[in-house]
Amino acid sequence: MSSIKMRPPVTAAKEDRSFWLQSTNADAITVPLQGRAECDVAIVGGGYTGLWTALRIKEQAPDTRITILEADFCGSGASGRNGGQVHSWFAEIDLLCDLVGHDDALMLCRATTDAIEELKVLQDSGTIDMDLRLDGWLWTASSTAQEGAWSKAYDICRTLGEGRFRNVNGADILQRTGSAASYTGIVEDKAGTVQPAKLAVGLRQLALSKGIAIHEQTPVVEIMPGQSTELRTAKGILSCEKVVLAANAWLSAIPELHPYLYVVSSQIIATAPAADILDEIGWVDGASICDAQHHVLYYQRTPSGQVIFGRGTGAIAYQDRIDSSFNRSGDNGLDNIRELHRVYPQLKSVAVQYDWSGPIDCTAQHLPVFDHLRDHPNIFYAMGFNGTGIAQTPVAGRIMASLILGHDDKWSKCGLVGIDRRTKLPPEPLRYVGAKIVRRAIRRKNDAEILNQKPDRITRFLASLAP
């Protein structure tokens, strides 16, 4: 049987890591795999998905021997670099309803609200210190074109009797965020922010305490499928019965998955501490905020007063080759700084101390997919979180655990399982060239709409081609 080649990440230099990772002791603490080893379930990737999957399997089948192989260190991928915005799937309930139907959509959304509660219990019990602050998530508009971006999700929630969101006006937003840029929106109260790298490091510690083996600095380069599958690394071989591919955007290197996954970059900056200014303008709590541009702006203030300000760049990798620009783009965060100063002119004199990027694993439906490789019923994968994973990967862990353990339950039967109902994306080089053109159009459209101007017809048409 032919082997499956992996394309491990280009690891980020220390100075290119996220603010979160640089302020957390996150480096590898476990040894690389050396020689031959075996286990029941091998997991490729030590981000939230791999760690939650391992923990869920252990909860249900404590005797399972699980080994995680991580290319760099746990949390070095998207899990330790993200915007730290914690919100449920109710924001995407319209997409979920379209894909999986109302019943599953509701079940999955509720599972993410349970996951947020679970994060709170992990923090309150002292198990994981992650700076979780459930002060709400604001989904706002800062131009007429953005108004009502939430209407479908909001209306479905109301129809289903889920009062998850409430409306906020300009005065509410100004009072809570200190910015007048957004003037209407909705808020999800039981949501908020987290220090994402602390969460990843805490999950690694929890996994180790449950007897899950972890080998960091162990990129998997090749998989030899079979009843006993072998994962090959630089210095070792791990044999196992079942495999979980939890390598996020890097799964796009697998030819069978490439048609369903496209990888875009999102960039984040972090300012110097500016607690005095933020307190003065009334931005005091741990709410997460985003607007409704196509390349969404997302921001939070940390407990010590840094502003974390992120934006999708729309940059796409040719053949999904994720190079070092997906660690740090090299433009010193200029585009984000411009937007930061538009939203917070009060911060123009505050230095920006960090900028970094991360790859986002996108699918046409903007929702993750779980399945096994077509010819390999013992090699499973989870991918396509589309930039929303903190409350979603604990649910992904449940789905993956059910698939691995062969359970016939609501998780293994849910509508996110199965690649067949997913849309294939255009092949290369059409995909890359098309994405570049569409991305530029989206930027022009955003820039015009922010000023409440109407973009020209060609720009509108090209921007509408985005999946």
Ligand SMILES: Cc1cc2nc3c(=O)[nH]c(=O)nc-3n(C[C@H](O)[C@H](O)[C@H](O)COP(=O)(O)OP(=O)(O)OC[C@H]3O[C@@H](n4cnc5c(N)ncnc54)[C@H](O)[C@@H]3O)c2cc1C
């Ligand atoms: C810039 C950015 C901002 C985001 N903001 C938010 C947000 O505010 N809120 C939110 O909920 N979500 C956000 N997300 C999404 C969220 O971070 C992800 O959905 C989540 O981290 C996915 O977890 P994961 O474990 O699947 O992926 P990752 O954390 O990327 O883990 C995959 C791991 O696989 C490893 N790996 C890859 N290839 C190999 C190999 N061959 N061998 C071994 N290991 C390998 C990588 O090193 C990596 O550690 C954001 C993502 C990015 C990039």
